[in-house]
Amino acid sequence: MSQAIDLDLLPEPTTNVAEYSVSEISGALKRTVEETFGHVRVRGEISGYRGPHSSGHAYFALKDDKARIDAVVWRTSFAKLAFRPEEGLEVVATGRLTTFPGSSKYQIVIEDLKPAGAGALMALLNERRVRLEAEGLFAAERKKPLPFLPQVIGIVTSPTGAVIRDICHRIADRFPLRLLVWPVRVQGDTCPAEVAAAIKGFNALEPGGAIPRPDLIIVARGGGSLEDLWGFNDEAVVRAAAGSLIPLISAVGHETDWTLIDHAADRRAPTPTGAAEMAVPVRAELHAALASLHARHGQSVTRRIDAERRHVTSLARALPSVDMLLALPRRRVDEAETGLGRALRLSLSENRRRFGEAASPLSPNALDGLVRDKRADLRHAEGVLGHALSRGLAAKRQRFDRASLSLQPRAMSARSDAHRQRLVDLGRRLPRAQRFGLERLRTGLDAQWRVALSLNPDNVLSRGYAILRRPGAGPDGQPITSASELPMGAEFVVQLADGLRGAVSTGTENAGAARTKRARRAAAHEATTPAKQGLLFE
Amino acid sequence: MSDLNEPVLPPDDSDVKRMSFEEALAELERIVSQLERGDVPLDRSIRIYERGEKLKSHCDRLLTAAEDKVEKIKLNRAGKPTGTEPLDSA
Numbered sequence: 001m002s003q004a005i006d007l008d009l010l011p012e013p014t015t016n017v018a019e020y021s022v023s024e025i026s027g028a029l030k031r032t033v034e035e036t037f038g039h040v041r042v043r044g045e046i047s048g049y050r051g052p053h054s055s056g057h058a059y060f061a062l063k064d065d066k067a068r069i070d071a072v073v074w075r076t077s078f079a080k081l082a083f084r085p086e087e088g089l090e091v092v093a094t095g096r097l098t099t100f101p102g103s104s105k106y107q108i109v110i111e112d113l114k115p116a117g118a119g120a121l122m123a124l125l126n127e128r129r130v131r132l133e134a135e136g137l138f139a140a141e142r143k144k145p146l147p148f149l150p151q152v153i154g155i156v157t158s159p160t161g162a163v164i165r166d167i168c169h170r171i172a173d174r175f176p177l178r179l180l181v182w183p184v185r186v187q188g189d190t191c192p193a194e195v196a197a198a199i200k201g202f203n204a205l206e207p208g209g210a211i212p213r214p215d216l217i218i219v220a221r222g223g224g225s226l227e228d229l230w231g232f233n234d235e236a237v238v239r240a241a242a243g244s245l246i247p248l249i250s251a252v253g254h255e256t257d258w259t260l261i262d263h264a265a266d267r268r269a270p271t272p273t274g275a276a277e278m279a280v281p282v283r284a285e286l287h288a289a290l291a292s293l294h295a296r297h298g299q300s301v302t303r304r305i306d307a308e309r310r311h312v313t314s315l316a317r318a319l320p321s322v323d324m325l326l327a328l329p330r331r332r333v334d335e336a337e338t339g340l341g342r343a344l345r346l347s348l349s350e351n352r353r354r355f356g357e358a359a360s361p362l363s364p365n366a367l368d369g370l371v372r373d374k375r376a377d378l379r380h381a382e383g384v385l386g387h388a389l390s391r392g393l394a395a396k397r398q399r400f401d402r403a404s405l406s407l408q409p410r411a412m413s414a415r416s417d418a419h420r421q422r423l424v425d426l427g428r429r430l431p432r433a434q435r436f437g438l439e440r441l442r443t444g445l446d447a448q449w450r451v452a453l454s455l456n457p458d459n460v461l462s463r464g465y466a467i468l469r470r471p472g473a474g475p476d477g478q479p480i481t482s483a484s485e486l487p488m489g490a491e492f493v494v495q496l497a498d499g500l501r502g503a504v505s506t507g508t509e510n511a512g513a514a515r516t517k518r519a520r521r522a523a524a525h526e527a528t529t530p531a532k533q534g535l536l537f538e
Numbered sequence: 539m540s541d542l543n544e545p546v547l548p549p550d551d552s553d554v555k556r557m558s559f560e561e562a563l564a565e566l567e568r569i570v571s572q573l574e575r576g577d578v579p580l581d582r583s584i585r586i587y588e589r590g591e592k593l594k595s596h597c598d599r600l601l602t603a604a605e606d607k608v609e610k611i612k613l614n615r616a617g618k619p620t621g622t623e624p625l626d627s628a
Contacts (some may be wrong), residue, residue, distance in 0.1 A: 177604040177606065293567060
């Protein structure tokens with residue numbers, strides 16, 4: 001067990017270097033850093049920027065090729081930044097250094113941020129332009145024609161300042177109509193989001209709604225530095241402009257200032273005033289053009305009607321006078337009138353002659369003679385007809401008498417008796433004929449049955465014969481008719497007169513032949529021995 | 539004999555009211571050209587002349603109907619439009 005040492009008894013170290021606690025040295029370091037670097041400008045590339053935190057503060061780092069320093073922009077400063085941080089952008093940050101005593105870290109608290117010269121911004125702008133162009137956002141075929149005479153124009157700009165006044169005055173001079181201003185900030189951190197929201201907002205308005213939907217949008221801003229106009233290079237703004245269904249004119253900056261919204265817009269105006277001139281025609285000029293057109297319209301139809309009238313007049317002059325037209329018909333009427341009396345007299349005498357010729361055969365004497373002839377013909381026909389009728393009637397009466405004789409009652413009953421007698425005879429002969437027929441059929445059937453019995457194989461079996469059949473089907477099995485069907489070892493069934501027996505083939509064909517010879521000899525021997533001959537029909 | 543390619547016009551010219559200024563002006567120019575050429579039958583000339591008069595009246599109406607008004611859109615806290623007010627009232 002070691003003995004406790006009293007530290008106060010140890011000798012003092014022989015040095016004049018000051019001794020600090022960790023807190024003291026950290027505090028001293030913090031004071032030194034913050035006093036020495038209370039206001040600095042640091043140049044570096046933004047790294048790890050992901051937009052402002054939900055708290056509103058922004059955290060990222062500044063780096064160069066050898067080192068990096070953490071950076072923070074507090075919410076209050078972030079809102080005032082003229083320029084929004086962008087990943088990879090080289091900037092000059094103005095602020096102060098501060099340390100964290102708790103973890104021996106330091107950072108720069110940024111109060112202002114500017115791009116490190118136009119070159120850095122231009123490089124970023126060019127990279128973004130190439131990328132968005134590759135997506136097709138600037139393609140010519142996407143661009144929509146501007147309406148010739150819009151009724152409502154939507155303007156996205158600051159509601160105060162020279163730009164909106166210039167546009168309003170120019171439109172009022174050319175063609176006064178309804179203007180709707182969507183107020184936005186045209187620079188600073190919130191500018192891109194507000195401009196994009198305004199473009200989308202105009203597109204979202206319903207036609208015929210409380211707020212009229214514009215036929216054309218102008219996005220406008222006055223001139224300024226690259227940093228001032230930077231909001232109009234924002235990707236969200238470019239996408240909103242390219243996606244607008246309402247035709248859009250961009251009028252950002254002066255003629256020499258180009259931003260990415262200019263590429264995405266349907267038309268680019270060099271100035272806000274130029275946008276107003278693109279947007280509307282001059283009403284007075286339209287009135288003049290319309291008046292000129294209307295005058296030509298009236299004159300053309302008047303000229304046409306005058307030409308038609310002249311044509312009709314010239315045609316009318318070529319027509320002959322009434323007297324000329326009627327002279328020939330009038331002469332023909334006069335000539336006809338002269339010949340009319342003579343022709344009438346000639347016609348009358350001719351008709352009288354023809355009438356006389358037609359009337360001469362129509363005297364009363366001739367008519368009387370004609371009537372007498374017809375009456376004589378009629379009397380003759382009457383005599384002939386009466387004679388023919390009486391002769392025909394006599395012939396019909398003779399035929400009737402002959403027919404009535406055959407219908408006497410005595411003759412009819414004699415015929416009936418004869419038929420009845422025939423029927424009785426046939427009735428007596430019928431049973432005899434039936435018996436004779438049956439007898440003849442029975443005799444024939446007996447003869448056929450005896451033949452059938454002689455052909456029955458069972459009768460042959462009772463005389464010592466056997467039938468060989470295939471196994472498995474009993475007496476109905478297929479009969480075996482050839483020795484070739486029974487190879488060595490084949491099973492079969494032998495059918496005898498009083499039943500069936502199973503058997504197996506044991507010999508070859510030669511053995512079979514030998515047995516056949518023995519069977520023949522036995523048969524020959526049997527033939528020499530007299531035996532009782534069996535009857536065919538036992 | 540009228541051209542087979544001539545458009546069939548509505549008997550009451552009801553389509554004129556729906557035309558934009560540009561469409562009406564373009565058709566009026568076409569009608570004037572046809573009448574000046576003089577190759578249209580007289581009955582059709584009179585018919586298209588009457589239509590031309592209606593087109594001219596419609597164009598006049600569109601030129602004089604435009605209202606001279608400048609308004610600012612009022613936005614709520616969420617940035618959504620709620621109505622309009624005169625621009626100089628801010």
